[in-house]
Amino acid sequence: MNMRFQRILIAVFVSTLFGGAAFAARAENASPDTAPATAEQHQPAGKHKGAKRWQEMTPEQRTQAREHFQRFRQLPPEEQTRIRDRYQHFKKLPPEQRKELREQWEKMSPEERKALRKKRSEHRMQQDRKLPPAQP
Numbered sequence: 001m002n003m004r005f006q007r008i009l010i011a012v013f014v015s016t017l018f019g020g021a022a023f024a025a026r027a028e029n030a031s032p033d034t035a036p037a038t039a040e041q042h043q044p045a046g047k048h049k050g051a052k053r054w055q056e057m058t059p060e061q062r063t064q065a066r067e068h069f070q071r072f073r074q075l076p077p078e079e080q081t082r083i084r085d086r087y088q089h090f091k092k093l094p095p096e097q098r099k100e101l102r103e104q105w106e107k108m109s110p111e112e113r114k115a116l117r118k119k120r121s122e123h124r125m126q127q128d129r130k131l132p133p134a135q136p
Contacts, residue, residue, distance in 0.1 A: 082124075 072080060090098060
């Protein structure tokens with residue numbers, strides 16, 4: 001996989017993680033005739049899936065994806081790994097549960113979201129303290 005395409009995929013991933021709800025909401029509010037196909041409806045083979053999704057994004061969504069990608073790249077490697085793992089966990093959830101979680105997130109105020117992030121961070125720190133030291 002070439003580096004540019006890999007960066008696009010990561011940008012789409014980060015955009016989905018941080019702001020994909022707007023893209024999903026746009027698709028859900030469109031009529032069936034004009035709504036873009038869902039990921040399940042158009043599963044292009046292999047490497048073309050991310051490129052197709054990128055093409056479906058508006059210029060504003062692409063700009064936001066690039067900004068999110070830059071923020072993601074500035075995170076420590078451990079944090080990037082944690083985010084990728086959480087995203088993979090989210091993707092494994094049933095579609096109904098993912099939709100429900102997105103709706104809950106969208107209903108939250110920025111203050112509630114910040115409080116939830118802080119709570120998760122504190123919980124993660126407590127979990128890290130419970131782990132045995134890494135073996136060399």
